[in-house]
Amino acid sequence: MSSWLLDRILGFAAKPAFAGESGVVTYGELHALVVKARAALAQLRLDRPTAFGLVGEHGPASTAWLLVLAEAGHYVAPLSGNPAEHPAKLAVIHAQWVVVVEGLEWKLLPRVDEPSNHPLFAQLREQGAPGLILFSSGTSGVPKAMVQDFGKLLASYASRRASDLSMLALLGFDHIGGLNTLFNTLAGGALLAVPASRAPADVAATIARHRVAILPASPTFLNLLLAAGVTAKLASLRVITYGAEPMPEALLARLKATFPRARLIQTFGTSETGITRTESPEAGSTFLRFEDPNLEWKVIDDELWLRSRTQIAGYLNASNERFTADGWFRTGDKVEQGPDGTLRILGRMGEMINVGGEKLMPAEVEAVVLGVAGVADCRVRGEPHALTGQTVVVDVVSTQADQEALRSGIRTACRERLARHKVPTRVTFVPSVSGERLKKLRSEPAR
Protein backbone atom coordinates (compact mmCIF):
# COMPACT_ATOMS: atom_id res chain seq x y z
CA MET A 1 0.00 0.00 0.00
CA SER A 2 1.06 3.59 0.23
CA SER A 3 1.88 3.86 3.96
CA TRP A 4 5.67 3.78 3.40
CA LEU A 5 5.31 6.69 0.98
CA LEU A 6 3.14 8.68 3.39
CA ASP A 7 5.74 8.14 6.12
CA ARG A 8 8.44 9.31 3.78
CA ILE A 9 6.44 12.43 2.85
CA LEU A 10 6.17 13.30 6.55
CA GLY A 11 9.93 12.85 6.88
CA PHE A 12 10.62 15.35 4.09
CA ALA A 13 8.31 17.91 5.75
CA ALA A 14 10.48 21.00 5.36
CA LYS A 15 11.38 20.38 1.72
CA PRO A 16 9.45 21.88 -1.21
CA ALA A 17 7.24 19.31 -2.96
CA PHE A 18 5.36 21.18 -5.68
CA ALA A 19 5.91 24.43 -7.55
CA GLY A 20 3.18 25.61 -9.85
CA GLU A 21 0.32 28.00 -10.28
CA SER A 22 -0.64 27.84 -6.58
CA GLY A 23 2.92 28.66 -5.52
CA VAL A 24 5.35 26.41 -3.70
CA VAL A 25 3.93 23.71 -1.40
CA THR A 26 6.15 21.78 1.04
CA TYR A 27 6.02 18.08 1.87
CA GLY A 28 4.68 19.09 5.27
CA GLU A 29 1.79 20.95 3.63
CA LEU A 30 1.23 17.99 1.32
CA HIS A 31 0.97 15.73 4.37
CA ALA A 32 -1.57 18.11 5.94
CA LEU A 33 -3.67 17.75 2.76
CA VAL A 34 -3.37 13.97 3.05
CA VAL A 35 -4.74 14.13 6.61
CA LYS A 36 -7.59 16.39 5.47
CA ALA A 37 -8.46 14.14 2.50
CA ARG A 38 -8.34 11.07 4.75
CA ALA A 39 -10.89 12.69 7.07
CA ALA A 40 -13.14 13.63 4.14
CA LEU A 41 -12.97 10.06 2.86
CA ALA A 42 -13.83 8.64 6.29
CA GLN A 43 -17.00 10.74 6.34
CA LEU A 44 -18.29 8.88 3.28
CA ARG A 45 -18.45 5.72 5.46
CA LEU A 46 -17.66 3.40 2.58
CA ASP A 47 -17.77 -0.24 3.67
CA ARG A 48 -16.22 -1.74 0.54
CA PRO A 49 -13.66 -0.87 -2.14
CA THR A 50 -15.22 1.84 -4.30
CA ALA A 51 -14.46 3.32 -7.71
CA PHE A 52 -13.46 7.00 -7.73
CA GLY A 53 -12.86 9.46 -10.54
CA LEU A 54 -10.18 11.98 -9.53
CA VAL A 55 -10.40 15.08 -11.71
CA GLY A 56 -7.40 17.37 -11.59
CA GLU A 57 -3.94 18.20 -12.86
CA HIS A 58 -0.58 17.68 -11.15
CA GLY A 59 -0.63 19.31 -7.73
CA PRO A 60 -0.63 18.68 -3.97
CA ALA A 61 -4.38 18.20 -3.51
CA SER A 62 -4.76 15.76 -6.40
CA THR A 63 -1.70 13.85 -5.17
CA ALA A 64 -3.07 13.74 -1.61
CA TRP A 65 -6.30 12.17 -2.85
CA LEU A 66 -4.46 9.68 -5.04
CA LEU A 67 -2.42 8.44 -2.08
CA VAL A 68 -5.34 8.42 0.37
CA LEU A 69 -7.52 6.40 -2.00
CA ALA A 70 -4.66 3.91 -2.47
CA GLU A 71 -4.13 3.70 1.29
CA ALA A 72 -7.81 2.90 1.84
CA GLY A 73 -7.85 0.22 -0.87
CA HIS A 74 -10.18 1.99 -3.31
CA TYR A 75 -10.04 2.15 -7.12
CA VAL A 76 -9.07 5.49 -8.63
CA ALA A 77 -9.01 6.84 -12.17
CA PRO A 78 -7.08 10.13 -12.45
CA LEU A 79 -8.76 12.30 -15.10
CA SER A 80 -7.04 15.38 -16.54
CA GLY A 81 -7.35 17.48 -19.65
CA ASN A 82 -10.51 17.94 -21.64
CA PRO A 83 -13.55 17.51 -19.31
CA ALA A 84 -15.66 16.45 -22.29
CA GLU A 85 -13.88 13.09 -22.17
CA HIS A 86 -14.56 12.48 -18.50
CA PRO A 87 -18.20 11.29 -18.43
CA ALA A 88 -17.52 8.34 -20.74
CA LYS A 89 -14.51 7.31 -18.66
CA LEU A 90 -16.43 7.59 -15.39
CA ALA A 91 -19.11 5.36 -16.91
CA VAL A 92 -16.57 2.71 -17.93
CA ILE A 93 -15.35 2.31 -14.35
CA HIS A 94 -18.85 2.71 -12.84
CA ALA A 95 -17.50 5.44 -10.57
CA GLN A 96 -19.47 5.93 -7.36
CA TRP A 97 -17.72 9.16 -6.37
CA VAL A 98 -15.93 11.95 -8.19
CA VAL A 99 -13.31 14.11 -6.50
CA VAL A 100 -12.88 17.39 -8.38
CA VAL A 101 -9.67 19.15 -7.38
CA GLU A 102 -9.21 22.87 -7.94
CA GLY A 103 -6.03 24.43 -6.57
CA LEU A 104 -5.68 23.31 -2.94
CA GLU A 105 -9.44 22.64 -2.59
CA TRP A 106 -11.75 19.87 -3.75
CA LYS A 107 -15.38 18.94 -4.16
CA LEU A 108 -16.76 15.46 -3.56
CA LEU A 109 -19.59 14.58 -5.92
CA PRO A 110 -21.64 11.38 -5.69
CA ARG A 111 -22.34 9.64 -8.98
CA VAL A 112 -25.40 7.49 -9.48
CA ASP A 113 -24.36 4.15 -10.92
CA GLU A 114 -24.30 0.49 -10.02
CA PRO A 115 -20.88 -0.67 -8.76
CA SER A 116 -18.95 -2.56 -11.40
CA ASN A 117 -18.93 -6.33 -11.06
CA HIS A 118 -16.08 -6.68 -13.54
CA PRO A 119 -13.80 -9.66 -12.76
CA LEU A 120 -10.74 -7.37 -12.69
CA PHE A 121 -12.21 -5.44 -9.77
CA ALA A 122 -13.25 -8.71 -8.10
CA GLN A 123 -9.66 -9.91 -8.42
CA LEU A 124 -8.31 -6.77 -6.71
CA ARG A 125 -10.91 -7.10 -3.96
CA GLU A 126 -9.90 -10.70 -3.27
CA GLN A 127 -6.27 -9.60 -2.99
CA GLY A 128 -7.20 -6.63 -0.80
CA ALA A 129 -5.36 -4.42 -3.28
CA PRO A 130 -6.07 -0.82 -4.28
CA GLY A 131 -6.64 -0.19 -7.99
CA LEU A 132 -5.35 2.39 -10.43
CA ILE A 133 -7.22 2.87 -13.69
CA LEU A 134 -5.55 4.69 -16.58
CA PHE A 135 -6.93 5.24 -20.05
CA SER A 136 -5.13 4.83 -23.32
CA SER A 137 -6.35 5.74 -26.77
CA GLY A 138 -7.70 2.66 -28.45
CA THR A 139 -7.25 2.22 -32.17
CA SER A 140 -11.01 2.48 -32.65
CA GLY A 141 -11.12 5.82 -30.84
CA VAL A 142 -12.72 4.45 -27.65
CA PRO A 143 -10.37 4.94 -24.67
CA LYS A 144 -9.25 1.62 -23.16
CA ALA A 145 -9.47 1.41 -19.36
CA MET A 146 -6.43 -0.33 -17.88
CA VAL A 147 -6.68 -1.67 -14.34
CA GLN A 148 -3.66 -2.39 -12.19
CA ASP A 149 -2.71 -3.15 -8.60
CA PHE A 150 -1.88 0.34 -7.34
CA GLY A 151 -0.05 -0.95 -4.26
CA LYS A 152 2.38 -2.95 -6.39
CA LEU A 153 3.00 0.03 -8.63
CA LEU A 154 3.77 2.32 -5.68
CA ALA A 155 6.00 -0.32 -4.06
CA SER A 156 8.19 -0.30 -7.16
CA TYR A 157 9.35 3.23 -6.19
CA ALA A 158 10.33 2.30 -2.61
CA SER A 159 13.98 1.77 -3.52
CA ARG A 160 14.28 5.31 -4.88
CA ARG A 161 16.97 7.20 -2.92
CA ALA A 162 16.57 10.73 -1.54
CA SER A 163 17.33 13.40 -4.14
CA ASP A 164 17.39 17.17 -4.42
CA LEU A 165 17.18 17.17 -8.20
CA SER A 166 13.89 18.84 -9.10
CA MET A 167 11.84 17.38 -11.94
CA LEU A 168 9.49 18.87 -14.46
CA ALA A 169 5.97 17.45 -14.86
CA LEU A 170 5.48 17.41 -18.60
CA LEU A 171 3.10 14.51 -19.03
CA GLY A 172 -0.25 14.68 -17.28
CA PHE A 173 -1.60 13.44 -13.97
CA ASP A 174 -3.68 10.90 -15.92
CA HIS A 175 -0.73 9.45 -17.84
CA ILE A 176 1.61 6.65 -16.75
CA GLY A 177 4.58 8.84 -17.70
CA GLY A 178 3.30 11.76 -15.65
CA LEU A 179 2.57 9.50 -12.66
CA ASN A 180 6.02 7.93 -12.97
CA THR A 181 7.56 11.39 -12.68
CA LEU A 182 5.32 12.17 -9.70
CA PHE A 183 6.12 8.97 -7.77
CA ASN A 184 9.84 9.28 -8.47
CA THR A 185 9.76 12.83 -7.13
CA LEU A 186 7.77 11.95 -4.00
CA ALA A 187 9.80 8.85 -3.16
CA GLY A 188 13.01 10.89 -3.41
CA GLY A 189 11.74 13.98 -1.62
CA ALA A 190 12.45 16.22 -4.60
CA LEU A 191 10.52 19.14 -6.09
CA LEU A 192 7.99 18.63 -8.89
CA ALA A 193 7.74 21.77 -11.04
CA VAL A 194 4.45 22.05 -12.92
CA PRO A 195 4.46 24.38 -15.95
CA ALA A 196 1.44 26.56 -16.79
CA SER A 197 1.16 24.76 -20.13
CA ARG A 198 3.18 22.40 -22.29
CA ALA A 199 4.16 25.16 -24.68
CA PRO A 200 7.99 25.23 -24.95
CA ALA A 201 8.15 28.83 -23.68
CA ASP A 202 6.14 28.00 -20.52
CA VAL A 203 8.17 24.88 -19.89
CA ALA A 204 11.44 26.80 -20.31
CA ALA A 205 10.26 29.54 -17.94
CA THR A 206 9.35 26.94 -15.29
CA ILE A 207 12.72 25.22 -15.68
CA ALA A 208 14.55 28.53 -15.24
CA ARG A 209 12.46 29.71 -12.27
CA HIS A 210 12.80 26.48 -10.25
CA ARG A 211 16.22 25.42 -11.52
CA VAL A 212 14.78 22.14 -12.72
CA ALA A 213 17.45 19.47 -13.13
CA ILE A 214 15.50 16.59 -14.67
CA LEU A 215 13.31 16.90 -17.74
CA PRO A 216 11.38 13.80 -18.78
CA ALA A 217 10.24 14.43 -22.34
CA SER A 218 9.72 12.93 -25.75
CA PRO A 219 11.91 13.43 -28.82
CA THR A 220 9.13 15.47 -30.43
CA PHE A 221 8.92 17.82 -27.46
CA LEU A 222 12.70 18.20 -27.32
CA ASN A 223 12.71 19.00 -31.02
CA LEU A 224 10.09 21.70 -30.41
CA LEU A 225 12.11 23.04 -27.50
CA LEU A 226 15.15 23.47 -29.74
CA ALA A 227 13.04 25.03 -32.47
CA ALA A 228 11.50 27.52 -30.03
CA GLY A 229 14.88 29.15 -29.35
CA VAL A 230 14.54 28.99 -25.55
CA THR A 231 17.57 26.87 -24.75
CA ALA A 232 19.36 29.74 -22.94
CA LYS A 233 16.83 29.26 -20.11
CA LEU A 234 17.61 25.57 -19.69
CA ALA A 235 21.09 25.77 -18.16
CA SER A 236 19.97 24.03 -14.93
CA LEU A 237 19.13 20.77 -16.73
CA ARG A 238 21.36 17.86 -15.71
CA VAL A 239 19.32 14.93 -16.97
CA ILE A 240 17.03 14.75 -19.97
CA THR A 241 15.09 11.54 -20.36
CA TYR A 242 13.25 10.72 -23.53
CA GLY A 243 10.88 8.01 -24.63
CA ALA A 244 7.44 7.29 -26.14
CA GLU A 245 8.71 7.35 -29.74
CA PRO A 246 11.92 6.60 -31.62
CA MET A 247 14.76 9.12 -31.19
CA PRO A 248 16.16 10.29 -34.52
CA GLU A 249 19.96 10.23 -34.50
CA ALA A 250 20.19 13.74 -35.96
CA LEU A 251 18.06 15.11 -33.12
CA LEU A 252 20.07 13.28 -30.47
CA ALA A 253 23.26 14.83 -31.90
CA ARG A 254 21.71 18.32 -31.80
CA LEU A 255 20.57 17.78 -28.20
CA LYS A 256 24.05 16.69 -27.14
CA ALA A 257 25.56 19.77 -28.74
CA THR A 258 22.97 22.07 -27.16
CA PHE A 259 23.08 20.53 -23.67
CA PRO A 260 26.71 19.48 -23.15
CA ARG A 261 26.24 19.29 -19.36
CA ALA A 262 23.11 17.15 -19.41
CA ARG A 263 22.95 13.38 -19.49
CA LEU A 264 20.56 12.06 -22.11
CA ILE A 265 18.83 8.90 -20.93
CA GLN A 266 16.39 6.83 -22.88
CA THR A 267 13.38 5.49 -21.00
CA PHE A 268 10.95 2.97 -22.25
CA GLY A 269 7.41 2.50 -21.14
CA THR A 270 3.98 1.37 -22.04
CA SER A 271 0.82 2.15 -20.13
CA GLU A 272 0.36 -1.61 -19.85
CA THR A 273 3.74 -2.52 -18.33
CA GLY A 274 4.93 0.72 -16.74
CA ILE A 275 7.98 2.91 -17.29
CA THR A 276 11.37 1.23 -17.27
CA ARG A 277 14.85 2.58 -16.88
CA THR A 278 17.21 1.68 -19.66
CA GLU A 279 20.90 2.13 -20.36
CA SER A 280 22.54 3.06 -23.60
CA PRO A 281 25.58 0.98 -24.56
CA GLU A 282 27.42 4.24 -25.26
CA ALA A 283 26.65 7.95 -25.19
CA GLY A 284 24.81 9.07 -28.28
CA SER A 285 23.57 5.61 -29.17
CA THR A 286 19.92 5.11 -30.00
CA PHE A 287 20.21 1.50 -28.80
CA LEU A 288 19.06 0.69 -25.29
CA ARG A 289 19.36 -2.10 -22.77
CA PHE A 290 16.73 -2.85 -20.13
CA GLU A 291 18.16 -2.52 -16.62
CA ASP A 292 15.17 -3.49 -14.55
CA PRO A 293 14.95 -6.61 -12.36
CA ASN A 294 11.15 -6.31 -12.49
CA LEU A 295 11.00 -6.63 -16.25
CA GLU A 296 11.50 -9.50 -18.67
CA TRP A 297 11.65 -9.00 -22.40
CA LYS A 298 11.91 -10.97 -25.62
CA VAL A 299 11.60 -10.33 -29.32
CA ILE A 300 9.14 -12.37 -31.36
CA ASP A 301 8.94 -11.72 -35.12
CA ASP A 302 10.63 -8.31 -34.67
CA GLU A 303 8.01 -7.32 -32.07
CA LEU A 304 9.00 -6.49 -28.49
CA TRP A 305 7.23 -8.57 -25.82
CA LEU A 306 7.36 -7.52 -22.18
CA ARG A 307 6.38 -9.03 -18.87
CA SER A 308 6.67 -6.88 -15.75
CA ARG A 309 5.74 -7.09 -12.09
CA THR A 310 3.85 -3.81 -12.30
CA GLN A 311 1.88 -4.56 -15.42
CA ILE A 312 -1.85 -4.02 -15.63
CA ALA A 313 -4.27 -6.78 -14.72
CA GLY A 314 -6.13 -6.14 -17.96
CA TYR A 315 -8.54 -3.88 -19.81
CA LEU A 316 -12.04 -3.24 -18.46
CA ASN A 317 -13.57 -2.55 -21.84
CA ALA A 318 -11.36 -4.14 -24.47
CA SER A 319 -10.15 -7.57 -25.39
CA ASN A 320 -7.03 -8.74 -23.61
CA GLU A 321 -5.68 -10.45 -26.72
CA ARG A 322 -2.41 -8.49 -26.54
CA PHE A 323 -1.65 -10.42 -23.33
CA THR A 324 -0.66 -14.07 -23.64
CA ALA A 325 -1.93 -16.70 -21.20
CA ASP A 326 1.46 -16.70 -19.44
CA GLY A 327 1.42 -12.94 -18.93
CA TRP A 328 3.46 -11.56 -21.83
CA PHE A 329 2.37 -8.25 -23.32
CA ARG A 330 2.80 -7.78 -27.05
CA THR A 331 3.86 -4.12 -27.23
CA GLY A 332 3.26 -3.57 -30.93
CA ASP A 333 6.69 -1.94 -31.07
CA LYS A 334 8.94 -3.09 -33.86
CA VAL A 335 12.53 -3.44 -32.67
CA GLU A 336 15.96 -4.27 -34.00
CA GLN A 337 18.33 -6.32 -31.82
CA GLY A 338 21.92 -5.14 -31.44
CA PRO A 339 24.91 -6.82 -29.76
CA ASP A 340 25.00 -7.69 -26.03
CA GLY A 341 21.27 -7.64 -25.39
CA THR A 342 20.67 -4.19 -26.80
CA LEU A 343 17.61 -3.08 -28.71
CA ARG A 344 16.55 -0.23 -30.90
CA ILE A 345 12.93 0.87 -31.21
CA LEU A 346 12.08 1.26 -34.89
CA GLY A 347 8.46 2.31 -34.56
CA ARG A 348 5.03 0.80 -34.34
CA MET A 349 4.37 -2.49 -36.11
CA GLY A 350 1.30 -1.04 -37.80
CA GLU A 351 3.25 1.91 -39.17
CA MET A 352 5.20 -0.12 -41.63
CA ILE A 353 4.99 1.31 -45.14
CA ASN A 354 5.06 -1.08 -48.03
CA VAL A 355 6.24 0.38 -51.34
CA GLY A 356 5.82 -2.19 -54.04
CA GLY A 357 6.72 -5.01 -51.65
CA GLU A 358 9.69 -3.22 -50.10
CA LYS A 359 9.12 -2.18 -46.54
CA LEU A 360 10.23 0.69 -44.36
CA MET A 361 9.44 2.38 -41.07
CA PRO A 362 8.62 6.11 -40.93
CA ALA A 363 11.19 6.78 -38.22
CA GLU A 364 14.18 5.99 -40.40
CA VAL A 365 13.06 8.50 -43.04
CA GLU A 366 12.11 11.07 -40.40
CA ALA A 367 15.63 10.83 -38.98
CA VAL A 368 17.09 11.93 -42.30
CA VAL A 369 14.50 14.60 -43.05
CA LEU A 370 14.95 16.18 -39.61
CA GLY A 371 18.63 16.59 -40.39
CA VAL A 372 17.93 18.79 -43.43
CA ALA A 373 18.45 22.53 -42.83
CA GLY A 374 15.11 24.35 -42.90
CA VAL A 375 13.10 21.45 -41.47
CA ALA A 376 11.62 22.17 -38.03
CA ASP A 377 9.60 18.98 -37.72
CA CYS A 378 8.22 16.26 -39.92
CA ARG A 379 6.01 13.22 -40.06
CA VAL A 380 6.41 10.41 -42.57
CA ARG A 381 3.42 8.30 -43.53
CA GLY A 382 2.34 5.89 -46.21
CA GLU A 383 -0.34 6.84 -48.70
CA PRO A 384 -2.12 4.43 -51.01
CA HIS A 385 -0.83 4.78 -54.54
CA ALA A 386 -2.05 3.24 -57.73
CA LEU A 387 1.48 2.76 -58.99
CA THR A 388 3.35 1.29 -56.05
CA GLY A 389 0.68 0.12 -53.63
CA GLN A 390 1.81 2.64 -51.09
CA THR A 391 4.07 5.63 -51.43
CA VAL A 392 6.13 7.56 -48.90
CA VAL A 393 4.78 10.98 -48.03
CA VAL A 394 6.44 13.44 -45.69
CA ASP A 395 4.61 16.34 -44.05
CA VAL A 396 7.13 19.03 -43.26
CA VAL A 397 7.02 21.99 -40.90
CA SER A 398 9.53 24.32 -42.51
CA THR A 399 11.45 27.35 -41.33
CA GLN A 400 12.46 28.22 -44.86
CA ALA A 401 10.58 30.38 -47.37
CA ASP A 402 11.75 28.65 -50.57
CA GLN A 403 9.65 25.49 -50.45
CA GLU A 404 10.65 24.34 -53.92
CA ALA A 405 14.33 24.28 -52.95
CA LEU A 406 13.59 22.62 -49.62
CA ARG A 407 11.49 19.91 -51.29
CA SER A 408 14.36 19.11 -53.61
CA GLY A 409 16.88 19.29 -50.74
CA ILE A 410 14.86 16.83 -48.63
CA ARG A 411 14.61 14.30 -51.43
CA THR A 412 18.27 14.68 -52.32
CA ALA A 413 19.29 14.08 -48.69
CA CYS A 414 17.06 10.99 -48.55
CA ARG A 415 18.41 9.69 -51.85
CA GLU A 416 21.93 10.00 -50.50
CA ARG A 417 21.25 8.12 -47.28
CA LEU A 418 18.32 5.79 -47.88
CA ALA A 419 17.28 3.00 -50.15
CA ARG A 420 15.43 4.19 -53.23
CA HIS A 421 11.98 3.05 -52.09
CA LYS A 422 12.30 5.02 -48.86
CA VAL A 423 12.69 8.39 -50.57
CA PRO A 424 9.52 10.46 -50.12
CA THR A 425 7.75 11.01 -53.41
CA ARG A 426 5.46 13.67 -52.01
CA VAL A 427 6.69 16.46 -49.79
CA THR A 428 3.91 18.60 -48.36
CA PHE A 429 4.32 21.70 -46.22
CA VAL A 430 2.09 21.94 -43.17
CA PRO A 431 1.84 24.29 -40.18
CA SER A 432 2.20 21.45 -37.67
CA VAL A 433 2.40 17.67 -37.61
CA SER A 434 0.52 15.15 -35.56
CA GLY A 435 0.24 11.43 -35.57
CA GLU A 436 -0.34 8.20 -33.78
CA ARG A 437 3.16 7.86 -32.37
CA LEU A 438 3.31 11.45 -31.26
CA LYS A 439 -0.15 11.66 -29.82
CA LYS A 440 0.90 11.15 -26.22
CA LEU A 441 2.15 14.69 -25.92
CA ARG A 442 0.05 16.38 -28.50
CA SER A 443 -3.35 15.03 -27.55
CA GLU A 444 -3.17 16.65 -24.17
CA PRO A 445 -4.42 20.22 -24.18
CA ALA A 446 -2.36 22.96 -22.62
CA ARG A 447 -3.36 23.83 -19.11
Place this chain on the structure above:
Amino acid sequence: MLTREQALALVLRRLALLGKELGKPALEQADEQTRLFGEAAALDSIGLVTLIADLEEDIRVATGKTVFLADEKAMSRLTSPFRRTGLLAEYVVEIVGR
Protein backbone atom coordinates in the same frame (compact mmCIF):
# COMPACT_ATOMS: atom_id res chain seq x y z
CA MET B 1 -8.78 24.95 -67.68
CA LEU B 2 -5.44 24.03 -69.11
CA THR B 3 -4.49 23.84 -72.79
CA ARG B 4 -2.35 21.02 -74.09
CA GLU B 5 0.56 23.46 -74.52
CA GLN B 6 0.25 24.67 -70.91
CA ALA B 7 0.03 21.12 -69.60
CA LEU B 8 3.06 20.04 -71.64
CA ALA B 9 5.01 23.03 -70.34
CA LEU B 10 4.18 21.96 -66.76
CA VAL B 11 5.24 18.38 -67.43
CA LEU B 12 8.51 19.36 -69.14
CA ARG B 13 9.40 21.91 -66.47
CA ARG B 14 8.77 19.35 -63.73
CA LEU B 15 10.72 16.69 -65.56
CA ALA B 16 13.67 19.07 -65.99
CA LEU B 17 13.67 19.89 -62.27
CA LEU B 18 13.50 16.22 -61.38
CA GLY B 19 16.30 15.50 -63.86
CA LYS B 20 18.46 18.06 -62.08
CA GLU B 21 17.60 16.48 -58.72
CA LEU B 22 18.36 12.97 -59.98
CA GLY B 23 21.52 13.94 -61.85
CA LYS B 24 20.01 13.02 -65.23
CA PRO B 25 20.74 16.05 -67.44
CA ALA B 26 19.06 14.41 -70.45
CA LEU B 27 15.69 15.04 -68.81
CA GLU B 28 16.33 18.77 -69.03
CA GLN B 29 16.28 18.41 -72.85
CA ALA B 30 13.00 16.43 -72.90
CA ASP B 31 10.27 17.02 -75.50
CA GLU B 32 6.81 15.63 -76.05
CA GLN B 33 8.18 12.34 -77.38
CA THR B 34 10.36 11.62 -74.33
CA ARG B 35 9.62 8.27 -72.82
CA LEU B 36 8.76 8.49 -69.16
CA PHE B 37 8.15 5.02 -67.88
CA GLY B 38 8.48 1.53 -69.17
CA GLU B 39 10.84 0.29 -71.79
CA ALA B 40 13.83 2.52 -72.59
CA ALA B 41 12.36 5.17 -70.33
CA ALA B 42 13.92 7.79 -68.16
CA LEU B 43 12.28 7.07 -64.79
CA ASP B 44 11.89 4.16 -62.43
CA SER B 45 8.65 3.66 -60.53
CA ILE B 46 9.68 5.84 -57.61
CA GLY B 47 10.82 8.53 -60.04
CA LEU B 48 7.49 8.41 -61.83
CA VAL B 49 5.51 8.56 -58.58
CA THR B 50 7.65 11.56 -57.61
CA LEU B 51 6.98 13.29 -60.93
CA ILE B 52 3.25 12.67 -60.55
CA ALA B 53 3.18 13.98 -56.98
CA ASP B 54 4.97 17.17 -58.01
CA LEU B 55 2.70 17.62 -61.03
CA GLU B 56 -0.41 17.20 -58.87
CA GLU B 57 0.93 20.00 -56.70
CA ASP B 58 1.64 22.18 -59.77
CA ILE B 59 -1.89 21.60 -61.03
CA ARG B 60 -3.32 22.53 -57.66
CA VAL B 61 -1.34 25.78 -57.69
CA ALA B 62 -2.19 26.54 -61.34
CA THR B 63 -5.91 25.68 -61.31
CA GLY B 64 -6.92 25.40 -57.66
CA LYS B 65 -8.05 21.82 -58.32
CA THR B 66 -6.91 18.80 -56.35
CA VAL B 67 -6.45 15.97 -58.81
CA PHE B 68 -5.08 12.44 -58.65
CA LEU B 69 -3.27 11.54 -61.82
CA ALA B 70 -2.52 7.96 -60.87
CA ASP B 71 -5.68 6.02 -60.23
CA GLU B 72 -7.11 2.71 -61.34
CA LYS B 73 -8.63 4.33 -64.44
CA ALA B 74 -5.26 5.66 -65.54
CA MET B 75 -3.60 2.36 -64.82
CA SER B 76 -6.14 0.35 -66.75
CA ARG B 77 -5.94 2.34 -69.97
CA LEU B 78 -4.77 0.51 -73.04
CA THR B 79 -2.16 3.21 -73.70
CA SER B 80 -0.68 4.29 -70.42
CA PRO B 81 -0.64 8.07 -69.98
CA PHE B 82 2.68 7.59 -68.24
CA ARG B 83 4.40 6.23 -71.30
CA ARG B 84 5.46 9.54 -72.86
CA THR B 85 5.45 13.23 -71.86
CA GLY B 86 2.94 14.15 -74.61
CA LEU B 87 0.48 11.48 -73.47
CA LEU B 88 0.81 12.64 -69.87
CA ALA B 89 0.13 16.25 -70.91
CA GLU B 90 -3.05 15.15 -72.72
CA TYR B 91 -4.11 13.15 -69.69
CA VAL B 92 -3.57 16.18 -67.46
CA VAL B 93 -5.83 18.25 -69.72
CA GLU B 94 -8.49 15.54 -69.56
CA ILE B 95 -8.34 15.15 -65.76
CA VAL B 96 -8.43 18.88 -65.09
CA GLY B 97 -11.38 19.23 -67.50
CA ARG B 98 -13.48 16.59 -65.68
